[in-house]
Each structure stands twice: as C-alpha cells, then as structure tokens.
Amino acid sequence: MNPALRATYRFQFHRGFTFADAQALVPYLADLGVSHLYASPITTAVPGSTHGYDVADPTRINPELGGEEGFEALAGALAARGMGVVLDIVPNHMAASSHNPFWLDMMEAGPGSAAARVFDVKWESGRLLLPVLGDPLKATLEAGALSLRADYEIGRVNVAYADHVFPLRAQTVAGLLRAAGLAAAADCFAVVEGGSDDTGRGAARAVLTGLDAAARQALEAALAQADLAAVLEAQHWRLAWWRTAAHDLNYRRFFNITDLAGVRVEDPEVFDLVHRLPLELIRRGLVHGLRIDHIDGLVDPAGYCARLRAAVGPDVPLLVEKILEPGEVLRPWPIEGTTGYERLNDINALFVDPEGYGAFEAALRARHLLVGALPERLASAKRQVLEASLKAEVDILAMLAREGLDAAMTAGDLTDTAIRDGVVALLAHCPVYRSYATPAGHAPEDVAIWQEIRTRIDATENPLTAAAAALLLDRLESPERPSDHEFRSRFQQLSGPAMAKGFEDTELYRFPVLLCANEVGGSLDHPARSAQELHALYEARAKDGAADLIPLATHDTKRGPGPRARLAALSGRPEAWLAFCEAAEALTVPLRREEAGIVMPDALDAHMILQTLVSAWPITPERMETYLTKALREAKRHSNWETPNEAYEAASLGFARALVEAPEAAEFRARLEAFVAALAPAGRLVALGQLILQHTLPGTPDIYQGTEFRDFSLVDPDNRRPVDWAARAQALAGQAAALDPDDAAIFQLTRDLLALRARNPALMRGDYRRLDIAPSAAPSPWGWFGFERRHGEHAVRVVLPTRIPEPGAPLDDLTEWLGEWLGEGWRPLEGHALSADMPFLLAESGPA
Numbered sequence: 001m002n003p004a005l006r007a008t009y010r011f012q013f014h015r016g017f018t019f020a021d022a023q024a025l026v027p028y029l030a031d032l033g034v035s036h037l038y039a040s041p042i043t044t045a046v047p048g049s050t051h052g053y054d055v056a057d058p059t060r061i062n063p064e065l066g067g068e069e070g071f072e073a074l075a076g077a078l079a080a081r082g083m084g085v086v087l088d089i090v091p092n093h094m095a096a097s098s099h100n101p102f103w104l105d106m107m108e109a110g111p112g113s114a115a116a117r118v119f120d121v122k123w124e125s126g127r128l129l130l131p132v133l134g135d136p137l138k139a140t141l142e143a144g145a146l147s148l149r150a151d152y153e154i155g156r157v158n159v160a161y162a163d164h165v166f167p168l169r170a171q172t173v174a175g176l177l178r179a180a181g182l183a184a185a186a187d188c189f190a191v192v193e194g195g196s197d198d199t200g201r202g203a204a205r206a207v208l209t210g211l212d213a214a215a216r217q218a219l220e221a222a223l224a225q226a227d228l229a230a231v232l233e234a235q236h237w238r239l240a241w242w243r244t245a246a247h248d249l250n251y252r253r254f255f256n257i258t259d260l261a262g263v264r265v266e267d268p269e270v271f272d273l274v275h276r277l278p279l280e281l282i283r284r285g286l287v288h289g290l291r292i293d294h295i296d297g298l299v300d301p302a303g304y305c306a307r308l309r310a311a312v313g314p315d316v317p318l319l320v321e322k323i324l325e326p327g328e329v330l331r332p333w334p335i336e337g338t339t340g341y342e343r344l345n346d347i348n349a350l351f352v353d354p355e356g357y358g359a360f361e362a363a364l365r366a367r368h369l370l371v372g373a374l375p376e377r378l379a380s381a382k383r384q385v386l387e388a389s390l391k392a393e394v395d396i397l398a399m400l401a402r403e404g405l406d407a408a409m410t411a412g413d414l415t416d417t418a419i420r421d422g423v424v425a426l427l428a429h430c431p432v433y434r435s436y437a438t439p440a441g442h443a444p445e446d447v448a449i450w451q452e453i454r455t456r457i458d459a460t461e462n463p464l465t466a467a468a469a470a471l472l473l474d475r476l477e478s479p480e481r482p483s484d485h486e487f488r489s490r491f492q493q494l495s496g497p498a499m500a501k502g503f504e505d506t507e508l509y510r511f512p513v514l515l516c517a518n519e520v521g522g523s524l525d526h527p528a529r530s531a532q533e534l535h536a537l538y539e540a541r542a543k544d545g546a547a548d549l550i551p552l553a554t555h556d557t558k559r560g561p562g563p564r565a566r567l568a569a570l571s572g573r574p575e576a577w578l579a580f581c582e583a584a585e586a587l588t589v590p591l592r593r594e595e596a597g598i599v600m601p602d603a604l605d606a607h608m609i610l611q612t613l614v615s616a617w618p619i620t621p622e623r624m625e626t627y628l629t630k631a632l633r634e635a636k637r638h639s640n641w642e643t644p645n646e647a648y649e650a651a652s653l654g655f656a657r658a659l660v661e662a663p664e665a666a667e668f669r670a671r672l673e674a675f676v677a678a679l680a681p682a683g684r685l686v687a688l689g690q691l692i693l694q695h696t697l698p699g700t701p702d703i704y705q706g707t708e709f710r711d712f713s714l715v716d717p718d719n720r721r722p723v724d725w726a727a728r729a730q731a732l733a734g735q736a737a738a739l740d741p742d743d744a745a746i747f748q749l750t751r752d753l754l755a756l757r758a759r760n761p762a763l764m765r766g767d768y769r770r771l772d773i774a775p776s777a778a779p780s781p782w783g784w785f786g787f788e789r790r791h792g793e794h795a796v797r798v799v800l801p802t803r804i805p806e807p808g809a810p811l812d813d814l815t816e817w818l819g820e821w822l823g824e825g826w827r828p829l830e831g832h833a834l835s836a837d838m839p840f841l842l843a844e845s846g847p848a
Contacts, residue, residue, distance in 0.1 A: 002288045003084040005317050005336075005547055006035035006757055006764060007695075008702045012555055012720055013040050014050045019066035019074040025725060026074070030081040031732055033754030036289065037078055038086045038702060040555070042071060043277060046095050050720065051555065052088075053293065054095040054260060057102075058274045075286040084288035086317065089278050091271075091304070092297035093254040094119075096130075096261040098165045103261065108156065108167035109192075109201065110236035118270050120252040120262035122396065128237040131245035131258055132164055140239075141229060148176075148223040148231065152216065155205025157223070159232065161239070169193065170204060172234050180222035182215055243642070249392035254297065255497045256389035262493075266299040271307060279311055289317035291339060296322060296496040299489055300438050305333040319548055323500075325432045326526045331445070337548025340702060341521025344551050346537060347693050348516055348564050349529035350785065350802050351686050356571035357527050361513045363578055369604045370511065374525045376460065377511070379428040382502030384636060386424050389501065393494050398423045400490060401472055403483040414468050422468030426476075426491065429456040433496040437476070439485050450476055508558065509635035512608040515615060516567035519558050528571075531785050531802065535770040542698040542768035542789070550694050553704040553711060553719065560711035560719060563615035565690060566676075566683035570614070572803055573679065580675050584610055587668040591658045593651040600651035605632065609656050616712045617676045621657040627714040628656050682804035684742055685839065688749060689800040692840060695753035696789070696798050698768055708750045709743040752829060752842075756796070760844050766791035773799060781805040782839065794846035797826065801839050811839055 009029055011022050022037065029037065041052030044060045052062070061068045075085055096103055105115035107130075111123040121128055133140050140146055140161070148168075149160045157173045158165040168176075170193040177186035188207045192200040211219065232239060240248070245258040252262030264270050281287040290312070295301045301320075308318060318335040324342045364370045372380070386394050398420040405419065430453055435446040450473050457469045475484045476491065508518040517527035552561040559567075570577055588610075593600045601609065609628065613619065632639045632649055639645040659665050659672075687710070695701045704711075706723035709731075713719035731739055731747045739747070757763045771786035783803035789796050822828070825845045832842040 002315055003035050003082055004764070005084075005086075005289065005700050007033065007700060007754055008036045008038035008086055008549065009034040010038040010551075010554070010702060010704045011040065012050075012705060013042060013052060013062075013065050015048065015064040016722070018064070019070035023070075023074045023077045026077040026081060026083070028725070028729055028732060029078075030083060032708065033751060033758055034083070034703065036084045036086045037074075038291065039088060041088050041090050041293070043090070044099075046097050046099050050717070053090055053093075054097070055090050055093070056095045056097055056099040058090070058094065059276050061277070071281075072286065075281075079285070085286065086289035086291055086319070087278055087281065087287045088291045088293060089275070090293045091263065091265045091274050092294045093260045093262050096251070096259045098163070104156075104165075104167050107235075107237050108169060110169060117267055118263060118273065120264050122250045125250045125396075126238070127235065129240055129244070129248060129250050130166065130237050131240045131242045131249065133161065133239055133241050136241045137232075137239055146228060146232075146239075148226055148228065150208070150216070150219055150223065152209050152211065155202075155208040157208075159228075159235075159239075166235070166237060166239070168231065169234070169236055170201065172231055173204075173208075176222050176226060177219065179226070180215070180218040182211070182218065185211065185215070246389050246391050246642070247395075250396075252393075252493065254294070255501060256385075262297065264299075265304060268307075271304075275308070275311065282312055282316060289319065292318065292320045294496075295320040296434050297493060299493065300436075302331060302333055302436060303438065305335050309334040317547065323433050323521045326523045328432050329445075331436055331443070337546060337699075339554070340549035340551050340699065341519075341554075343549070343697070343699060344554075344557070345517075345519055345522045346529055346534060347550075347552070347690050347697075348519065348522075348568060349527060350531070350534050350693070351565070351568035351571075351689065352514065352517060352528040353571040353574075353803060354528035356574040356577075357514050357517070359574035360571070360577065363581075364513060364604075364607070367603065369607065370513070375456065378503055378507055379456070379460070381506040381510075381636075382428040382498050383424060385501040385506060386427055386498055388636075388640075389642070390494070390497060393490075393497075394420070394424060394427070397487065397490055397494060400483055400487040401475070403487075404481055405471065408471055412467055412471065414464070414471070418464045418468040419472070421465045422472050423491075425457050425461050425465050425469045426453055426472060427495055427498045428502075429453045429460075430495045430499065431456070433499045434492045435476075435495075437488055437492065439479075442477070447477065505634045506636055509608075509631050510604070510637055512604065512611055514567055514571055515608070515611055516559065516564040516571075519564070520554075520556055531770075531783070534785070535768075535787065538697050538768045538787070539770070542766065545765075546698040547700055547764075549702040550697060550699040551702040551704060552690060552694050553707050553713070554702075555704070555716060555720065557719065558715045559615065560713035561687055561690065561707060562683070562710050562712035563612075563714070565687035566679060567611070567615050569679060569682035569686045569804055572682065572805075576675070576678070580614075580671070581607070581610065583671060584668060587671070588655075588659065588665070591655055591662070591665060593654070595647065595651070598648075600638075600648050601655055602638070605635075605638070605652060606655070609652070609659070612714070613656075613659060613672060614676060614679070616714060617672060619660065619712070621660040623714070623718055624656045624660055625653045627718055628653055630715060681807060684745070685801065685804050688745065688838070688840065689802065691746065691749055692753065692798060692800055692842065695750075695757060696763055696787075696796060696842075698766075698789075701753075701757075703750070708747050710740075710746055749832075752832070756829065756842070756844065760794050760796055760846070762789045762791040762794040762796045762844075762846075764791075766794070766796070771797070771799065781809055782811070786841075792846075795844065797822070797841065797843045799841035 042061055042065055043055050044057040044062045045052045046054040046056050061071050094100055102115045102118050106113055106119060145161060147160050150157050157168045157176060170189040174186040174189040185207050188204040192204050254260035265274055278287060278290060298304050319339050320335055322338045324330060401423050402419050432449060435449045437446050454473055457466050476488050479485045479488055504520055511524055632652060633641045638648040659668060766789035769788045771788060773784040773786045781803060782801035784799060785802050786799035822843055826843045829842040832840055
C-alpha cells in the first residue's frame with residue numbers, strides 16, 4: 001500500500017551524496033514529518049554527474065550512488081518508517097556520450113540498428129553530426145588529437161578523442177582486420193554491416209575480444225597505418241567543431257545542450273525501454289510516485305501520460321515538470337498535477353507590493369536602463385536565442401515548413417527567407433510554452449494559442465513575414481500532408497525551448513526590477529497577485545482535489561526562499577530602496593572600470609549586482625562571482641556562453657568582489673549592512689508567511705534539501721551546495737539554542753506545520769473558504785490574508801499579513817475580535833497566535 005502523499009523532501013543525489021548518506025538521514029526525515037523522499041534521477045548517468053539528468057543508461061541504477069543494493073536499503077529504511085519515494089525520471093533525453101551504450105550502438109550500426117529508434121535523429125539529412133571537437137576537424141587531425149584504438153574488452157574499434165570514443169562501423173572494422181591479415185575475423189564483422197542483428201554484432205565483438213597476442217599486434221599495426229581521414233569519412237557519424245552545433249545538427253537536443261539527445265519515447269518499444277526500471281521499482285514497492293522531467297519536450301504529452309498511467313495503475317502519483325503561464329490551465333491529463341513552479345510564484349506574488357514594483361520599474365525606465373514593452377522584449381529575447389543557439393532547430397523547422405508550399409508561395413509572392421522568418425515569428429510570439437495538437441486533433445485551447453500568435457504577429461511584424469506566418473498558422477490548425485503534421489509536432493517541441501531560453505535564461509537576467517519576480521514559471525507583467533486572485537485560484541484547486549507539489553525552492557529556481565522573501569519585503573519600501581540605490585551609486589561608481597569609453601559593469605548590471613547583494617547578504621565573493629558569471633552570460637547583453645567577453649566579465653566580477661571585501665568599499669558595506677538589517681525583520685515575516693502558505697494551501701508541500709533552515713542560495717550551482725545535516729539533527733534533538741534564532745524559527749514552524757498536516761485531514765483533503773478580514777473601516781497596512789479549510793469535523797484557519805509595515809506598526813484591532821471570530825472549539829497552535837513578533841494565526845478545530 002502506498003503511503004499517503006502528505007509532504008515531500010527533495011534530495012539531489014550524486015557521488016558526494018549517495019543512497020547511504022540518504023539512508024542515514026531517514027530517521028531525521030521521519031521525525032521532521034515528511035511522508036516521501038523526493039529523489040533526483042537515480043539511473044546511471046555520465047560519471048561525475050552532479051544532477052543525474054544526463055542519463056547514460058535508463059535501465060540501471062547508478063553505481064556511483066550505491067547501485068541497486070544501496071537503493072533497496074534506502075527504500076527499506078523509508079518503508080520501515082512508513083515513508084515512500086517519489087522518483088524523478090527523464091523520458092525526454094539521454095546523454096549523447098561515450099558512456100551511453102545505446103548511443104554507442106547507434107553510432108556503430110547506424111540508422112538500421114535497434115538503438116537508432118531510441119533517438120530522435122533525422123538520418124535523411126545525412127550522417128549523424130557529432131559537434132564535439134575543440135577545433136575544426138582538419139586542425140584536429142593535423143594536431144594528432146584523433147587516433148584509432150581497439151577496445152578488446154568490449155570488442156570494438158574506436159576513434160578516440162580526449163575522453164570520447166566513437167565506434168567504427170562493422171564494414172570499416174572488417175577492412176582494418178583484412179589489412180591486418182585477419183580474414184576470418186573480418187568476415188564476422190562484414191556479415192553484420194547495416195543490419196539490426198544485435199546478436200550477430202555481439203558475436204563479431206566476441207571474435208575481436210578473443211584475438212590472441214599476435215593477432216592484436218597485427219591489428220595495432222594496421223590501425224597505426226590506416227588513413228584516418230578516409231576512415232572518418234566512411235562512418236555513420238561525422239565529427240565537427242563544437243561551434244557548428246548552433247547551425248548544423250540533425251538530432252533533437254534538450255534545449256541547446258548538444259550532449260543531451262532527444263529520445264523518441266512516443267515509440268512503444270522506446271517507452272518500454274526507458275520505463276523498464278521505474279516500473280519495476282514501483283512493482284516491487286520500492287517507489288511510490290513519479291516526477292516526469294520536461295514533459296513539454298515529448299511529441300505527445302497527453303498520450304504519454306495516458307500510457308504511463310495505464311502502466312502504473314490508478315494509485316501512483318504522477319507529477320510533471322510543466323511551466324504554466326498566468327491564466328493557463330493544465331490540460332486534463334491523468335496525473336496529479338505539476339511540480340509547482342506556478343504555486344511558488346503565486347505565493348511570492350501575494351507578498352509583492354504592486355506600487356513598489358511599479359516605482360522600481362519607473363526609476364529604471366526613467367534612466368533608460370529598461371526600454372520597450374514586455375511582450376516586445378520577450379519576443380526579441382526569444383528571437384536572439386532562436387537565431388543563435390537554436391538556429392539548427394529553426395533551420396530544420398523551416399525546411400519542414402517549406403515542403404508543399406510552392407503554389408501558395410507563388411500566389412503570395414513569398415520567398416524562402418519569408419517562410420523562415422515566419423517560422424521564427426511563430427516561435428517568438430508564442431504566448432505559452434507550447435500547444436498540444438496531435439494527428440488525432442486539437443483542443444480549443446490550442447486554437448486560442450495560435451490565434452494569439454496571429455494577433456501578435458499582425459501587430460508587430462512586417463507584412464511579408466506576417467503573410468508567411470499566416471500561411472504556416474493555417475498548416476498548424478489544418479494539417480493536410482504528413483509533412484504538415486511533422487512540422488506541427490516539431491514546432492510544438494521547439495516552442496518550449498524557445499520560451500525557456502528566451503525568458504528563463506535571457507530576459508529574467510536582463511530585467512532586474514525586483515529579482516524575486518524573476519523566477520522559473522514567473523511573469524514579469526504579472527509580478528503581484530491580489531488576495532482575491534489567490535483566493536479564486538485556491539478555491540478552484542481545492543474543488544479539484546489538488547495534490548500536486550508546492551515548493552518554495554527547487555534545484556532549478558533562480559533564488560532560494562530567503563532572497564525572494566527579503567526582496568518581496570523590499571517592494572513595500574520603495575522610497576528606502578531608491579534612496580539606498582542613489583547613495584550606493586555615488587559610493588560604487590569609482591569602483592567600476594572604464595575601457596574605450598565603456599563603463600564596466602554598465603549601470604543595469606551594477607543595479608542587478610546591488611539588488612543581488614541586498615537579497616543574499618552576507619555572501620562570499622566566490623559565491624557572488626559564480627552567480628555573476630552565469631547571470632552575465634545568460635543575459636547575453638555583453639557576454640554569453642559561446643563567446644565570453646573576458647574583459648567585461650573580469651571587470652564586473654572585480655567590481656562585485658570589491659563591494660564584498662575591498663577596503664575601499666567599506667563605507668558602501670556599512671550602508672549595505674545597515675539597510676539589510678533594517679529590512680531583515682520584514683523579510684523574516686514574509687519568509688514565515690510564505691512557509692505557512694506552502695503547508696496549508698491545497699496541494700502538497702515540497703521541501704528542497706536544507707531549506708527547513710533559512711536558505712539564501714542563488715541559482716545553481718549555488719543552491720546545490722552541501723547541507724549541514726549535523727546542525728539540522730541538533731535542531732531536531734531540541735538543541736535549538738545553538739542556532740541562529742531565525743533558523744530556529746523557520747525550523748520549528750516547518751515541524752509544527754508538518755505535524756499539523758499529519759493530524760488534521762483538512763489540510764490534505766479539505767475545501768477552501770476565503771475569510772473576510774476587515775478589522776477596521778480603513779484598509780489595514782498589514783494586508784491581512786486569511787482562509788479556512790474544512791473536512792468533516794476537522795478544520796484549520798490561517799491568518800497572516802502580506803504587507804509588513806515599518807517596525808512598531810500596531811496590529812490594528814484584529815486582536816480585539818480574534819477570540820470572538822474563532823469561537824468555541826478552536827485551538828490556536830502554540831506559539832502561533834498574533835503578536836508583534838509573530839503576526840500569524842494558525843488554529844484548528846475538531847477531534848484532538
């Protein structure tokens with residue numbers, strides 16, 4: 001029987017944190033009060049992987065983590081405590097790596113091999129392109145960086161390059177064996193060339209492994225004398241300079257990551273291969289729920305969910321990583337819901353003051369540091385990534401779009417360039433991550449997406465591009481030929497990466513109005529939520545029986561709960577922030593560098609650095625530099641990952657380091673520390689309020705590793721630093737006196753909320769009723785937010801502030817009518833009644 005999904009706790013597994021490490025923490029998790037360990041991918045990954053998403057073999061548990069034996073021991077320890085496992089699985093991609101046996105098999109045997117059906121490769125465009133070389137192929141050959149090597153243990157002959165190996169096709173191996181005078185062995189390889197006979201190929205490899213010393217010596221001589229350039233030309237694959245990946249690629253990638261190759265999980269046999277291990281773990285009772293990574297990368301997410309639900313049965317929770325835009329509703333798939341990026345942003349946005357946000361944005365626009373409306377900015381960012389890192393995918397899509405359009409193009413005076421521009425326009429103006437049409441049809445929601453694309457294009461693009469886009473939109477809505485369906489399918493698979501790279505990994509790093517709003521799944525044009533908006537959302541979620549996740553941090557969030565809470569509180573202090581910025585500008589300008597008339601960092605990046613310091617202070621210079629390097633490259637304003645601007649980066653990192661530790665920035669740091677100290681009480685209350693909502697709103701709270709203490713992490717890798725488990729164990733043992741009081745408050749509240757969820761079913765199965773909180777005629781400066789959840793005889797009431805006034809502000813007259821409002825039978829949670837230090841109410845009623 002599966003444990004009820006009450007609360008999850010996320011672990012990031014890698015060789016520095018294994019199953020054995022997690023097993024040692026099972027008593028801690030049980031006493032903390034979670035119901036499920038939420039595990040990052042555990043399948044065999046590229047050696048040394050720090051995350052597990054670069055899957056090398058989906059059929060085996062990663063030996064670096066402890067292998068099958070280690071996972072069984074961990075699952076057994078959890079089961080003994082009545083706990084379960086939610087497992088993160090990766091159906092969309094695998095590592096394009098020498099460590100992936102399926103990738104190696106496909107390289108060796110080509111499009112006719114059984115392994116070839118696993119990967120999404122367009123073989124009709126030519127040999128499999130492998131853009132892995134540090135230099136162009138000719139230069140690499142001349143440098144002697146490529147060589148032929150026989151692997152007698154595996155039974156392959158490979159081209160070796162650095163730590164890569166590329167298997168030679170059987171025909172080539174046969175020729176090399178003949179050149180070595182090994183005719184019988186050559187015949188064994190010749191007979192398996194070009195087919196899908198893996199048994200015969202295995203027999204040929206066995207012949208190679210069985211060669212005696214003399215035969216091996218002869219083969220080594222033949223390898224040394226072979227014409228390497230001719231050998232390379234004869235393979236099923238083609239080596240190339242890594243920079244060609246953005247322009248010429250014939251396999252689908254995960255976003256723009258060339259060493260993660262798309263998987264054809266829509267093929268039933270591939271589905272069975274990818275899910276063999278997790279389904280077996282579920283059957284054995286070792287895994288009790290699944291988290292599906294990047295579901296929007298699949299051809300048919302709805303069909304995938306239906307197939308997976310049929311495979312796991314009705315009682316196994318299925319949670320998908322899916323970004324929903326504001327107002328977008330998850331399609332009616334047979335799953336529990338999403339991993340909750342939208343919930344994180346809803347909670348954060350409740351605490352953002354829209355007037356403060358508006359003042360911050362107006363100040364940046366007045367200095368011309370921000371220009372352009374948000375939709376146009378996002379379209380421009382998406383266009384930039386489409387024409388740079390995703391250009392190869394755009395070119396493939398444009399070729400598909402062009403098929404069968406001769407007559408229509410002639411009639412409309414449309415050129416090939418116009419068609420390609422139309423493709424880019426469709427992607428740039430798509431308002432959500434994707435539509436979900438299939439050959440079986442599409443939904444009204446899909447038509448609405450396409451209509452919005454049409455409206456945006458008509459309003460902003462030139463008439464020729466708009467005409468081409470209109471023709472392509474007609475093909476999306478009414479496909480007639482097979483190429484139309486493939487065009488629509490690949491358009492839907494590319495619109496998600498375009499949004500992710502253009503918004504999450506570009507625009508969020510170049511629009512630093514209030515960085516707590518710049519989050520995965522967030523919305524820069526909807527950074528704040530009113531109480532009424534949130535009430536409406538959660539009334540609907542309770543009615544639907546929401547059980548999906550509510551995180552405050554994940555391995556992919558841009559900031560931890562601490563920075564987001566502090567910045568949300570900052571939005572209520574616009575005058576103080578703008579005054580601080582003005583003073584900081586005068587103090588920090590001398591620390592910026594000027595070269596050829598260019599100030600480094602420029603004013604916008606300096607502003608971003610300043611707000612980051614306020615949000616995460618205190619911070620080490622090393623952490624700040626790691627974050628800033630990523631932020632500058634993601635923003636793509638002055639630097640990027642492909643061609644880093646070393647001078648600009650060095651100046652910006654030097655500026656940030658100086659602010660953190662240089663003697664000449666001492667006055668700035670004194671002001672910074674005073675400002676952070678003044679803001680900290682409000683940030684603390686926002687953090688506690690967000691934590692309360694995470695655990696009491698409809699859904700399942702998801703705790704990211706270590707965040708039961710305050711967490712002031714920035715984007716990965718900062719949020720994947722080692723956790724101080726000893727300190728948390730001490731807190732659990734009641735030794736909280738040694739803790740920072742704010743850590744102790746977060747920890748104790750987390751424990752109390754988890755205990756409340758365990759004993760009061762209203763928080764897992766209850767309805768949602770908004771509370772009308774109006775303690776006085778005038779609007780309260782505290783922005784009170786309250787609701788009740790009820791299930792049978794059990795109920796919970798929650799009241800908390802969404803605005804934190806300056807210190808010393810009275811709590812209105814709420815305390816005067818609180819007792820009357822609660823009435824008989826309500827039990828305030830100990831330590832959580834209204835007070836100046838803890839202006840929250842948590843109360844329950846029903847059987848004790």
